[in-house]
Amino acid sequence: MKVVEAINISTKFEDKLIHDKLNFFVNENEIFGILGGSGAGKSVLLRQMLALDECQSGEYIILGKNLRTMSEAEALELRQSWGVVFQFGALFSFFTVFENVALPLKEYTKLSELSIKELVYMKLNMVGLDENVAKLYPSELSGGMVKRVAIARALALDSKLLFLDEPTSGLDPKSSRDFDELVLSLKEGLNLSMIMVTHDKDSMRNTLDRFLILKDKKIAFIGNHEELLATNKALYEQFMG
Ligand SMILES: Nc1ncnc2c1ncn2[C@@H]1O[C@H](COP(=O)(O)OP(=O)(O)OP(=O)(O)O)[C@@H](O)[C@H]1O
Ligand SMILES: [Mg+2]
Numbered sequence: 001m002k003v004v005e006a007i008n009i010s011t012k013f014e015d016k017l018i019h020d021k022l023n024f025f026v027n028e029n030e031i032f033g034i035l036g037g038s039g040a041g042k043s044v045l046l047r048q049m050l051a052l053d054e055c056q057s058g059e060y061i062i063l064g065k066n067l068r069t070m071s072e073a074e075a076l077e078l079r080q081s082w083g084v085v086f087q088f089g090a091l092f093s094f095f096t097v098f099e100n101v102a103l104p105l106k107e108y109t110k111l112s113e114l115s116i117k118e119l120v121y122m123k124l125n126m127v128g129l130d131e132n133v134a135k136l137y138p139s140e141l142s143g144g145m146v147k148r149v150a151i152a153r154a155l156a157l158d159s160k161l162l163f164l165d166e167p168t169s170g171l172d173p174k175s176s177r178d179f180d181e182l183v184l185s186l187k188e189g190l191n192l193s194m195i196m197v198t199h200d201k202d203s204m205r206n207t208l209d210r211f212l213i214l215k216d217k218k219i220a221f222i223g224n225h226e227e228l229l230a231t232n233k234a235l236y237e238q239f240m241g
Pocket of ligand 1: 036039043
């Protein structure tokens with residue numbers, strides 16, 4: 001099954017063309033990378049898939065729903081069936097870790113306080129954080145812990161599709177590699193599909209099943225590491241070497 005299909009996507013800001021007829025898809029249970037230089041249009045692509053930005057032409061089918069033609073009710077359902085970890089963690093600083101992770105559960109479910117409590121601890125455990133972390137505020141956490149809490153919150157509603165924008169940026173090398181392992185274990189354990197924008201070359205090598213490279217408004221490459229190395233050494237060196 002395909003969790004994302006992007007068909008003939010073109011994006012323009014004023015007169016400036018950013019994406020020129022892009023086509024790609026993401027398979028279920030795959031970690032798919034979006035790579036490219038600064039300003040290549042990676043974040044815009046991510047925002048479009050999340051229905052936060054629009055493209056000028058083309059279609060996105062996300063988890064079987066066409067973003068352009070779906071109803072309000074389908075849009076609401078879709079927003080609850082994916083998770084997002086934005087670049088800067090984006091935890092609510094006045095809320096504790098517990099409250100941050102509980103937020104989507106309180107907003108979108110009718111679960112009892114007790115069930116929410118159990119679920120929050122389960123989600124924290126899933127991302128490798130122990131119970132004592134629950135009462136801390138985001139300012140008391142390391143960068144790596146903030147990312148873990150952000151993932152716990154993004155997966156609170158049992159999402160099967162997770163979007164990550166530069167998840168290891170700002171983390172030290174050790175925390176970044178721990179994060180790669182977490183991502184891989186979640187993929188295996190929860191049958192997750194992930195779409196990740198990243199500049200981190202180790203992270204690319206460790207985690208990505210397939211990826212696309214945006215260059216000069218087009219997809220310069222789409223496939224896996226071996227295929228890129230075999231077909232375009234120069235591009236490999238530029239983005240992953
Ligand atoms: N709302 C907007 N209005 C006008 N131009 C925009 C808007 N959003 C993005 N752009 C332009 O679109 C291009 C792509 O931006 P985008 O943020 O997707 O780049 P990126 O690949 O994520 O870069 P980086 O690696 O630096 O994060 C840039 O030239 C940017 O200036
Ligand atoms: Mg960006």
